[in-house]
Amino acid sequence: MKKYIEVARAYMKAQLVWRLDTLVDVILAVAKILFAWILWSILFEGKEQIAGLGFQAMISYYIVSSYLFQLEKSAEISQQMAGMLRNGTFSKYMVIPVQTQGYFVAMEAGKIAFSAVIGFFVTFLWFYLFRIPFLFTTDRKILLCGIIMVVLGLLFMALLNYFLGILTLKFEEISTFLMIKDNLSAFVTGAVIPLVLLPEWLIAGVRFLPFYYVTYLPSMLLIGKCEDEAITGLFVLSVWCIVFIVLNQATYEHYRIKYDGAGI
């Protein structure tokens, strides 16, 4: 475990080198909130509620989900792995005495840790400056469930992207898959619109997938909605994480022999 903490620490320090970039990133996440404000203030004209959410709840949802969405940087894992497997520099991860999966998850954790703190303060500042009315759960248990779900969700996305990265060993060119995954995951995680706006039958189907619990459900829990789904959500997401940990290990062991260190 110590080794992985060291990896996470090293990447967190590396983020400090690019602190201005991280800060600008976080500030720009606010552009999304402002644009959501414009969109929904127009759509809410003459309406009290849309799909059970009032205007205040809708904006609160966007604030929380934008914060969570900008934390999720795991797409870099698959891009980085694909690039290194193709040009032969992946060998450096194979020769160090850590599991590659653990290494990439620790790397992601280190990167997130820094922007999570900065993002939290900047979001808080924006609330204060713009006097945004904000809903937040007061139930400590739900708050705890929401925070654990956020962590599990970030872990799941890191595992998923690691899995896609490994696929480079099989398919060589995966950039098309990655772009399609980016397009779809932004929607199914609820980063584009709250999933409550979707038809009921579709939501019922999406509940079996892990994406529902990555951004959407934690955001809803943190604004005090969907509280009855908290425990189920934690269970489903944990199962998905375990499945991917095993799947990643098996896939890596199966395909790593195809890598010859000279690039594909």
Add this chain to the structure above:
Amino acid sequence: MKNNFKFITELIKLRLSHIMTFRLGFFAPFFINTSYFLVQLFAFEAIYGHVDNIRGWGHGEILIFIGTFSLIDTLNMIICFFGVISIPEKIQTGELDLYLTKPVNPLLRITFEKVNPGSIPLLVFSACIIVYGVKESNMSLSYTNIIGYLCLVFLMTILYYDLELLIRCFAFFVFSINNLMKIENTATDLCLKIPGIAFSGIYKFIFYCALPYGVIATLPTQAFIGVLSVKGLIFGVAIVCIFTFIALSFWTYGVHRYESASS
């Protein structure tokens, strides 16, 4: 002018023979665009399933608006998107030198050297949405409206190109334009979901004049449904002329400031 057309034709021929070598690469943009397009369509249906009309535009008009935005985006994707997005990398790596030293207009070459026929099927999807929108709104179309619509789609495709170029030209002066591109994506996403007629006050100024993503699909849609005023038409033509002038001037200024890979 004649030489430029010949040059563009040759570039397209070269590009086609290049992408046919990598067949998956040929269809990749189609799959990527389709997934993006479906996501936007689902988002649209999800939002407007709960909203009857927006400032007088019903479901049909909004569908025409979405189809038009998709049509302009697809035209952009087919003609120039992949060329224009490569500008920052060319500047950072010094590859732009190869373009500047050739006896042709470098911007012309960059714009047309990566045409992407893989997105052509999306034109059909966009047309289907527009036709569906027309059926939904029960409107009667006139030839004048259709011709006006096509002219404005052409003009707005140019405006879309201008905005793309303008943002990428910042790469002449700064190390990374990733954050500017994030603003571009967020603004495009917003203006894809909401017609320009819905904006008022400062937002109208921003999305009509400063970052005119708001007019891109709105003006052609207004022409199509027959509600575009002469004032609106003049505004559309003027904004395209102004932004084309600014984008080209900015490009020229950037090229003058360019000092190869060290810039």
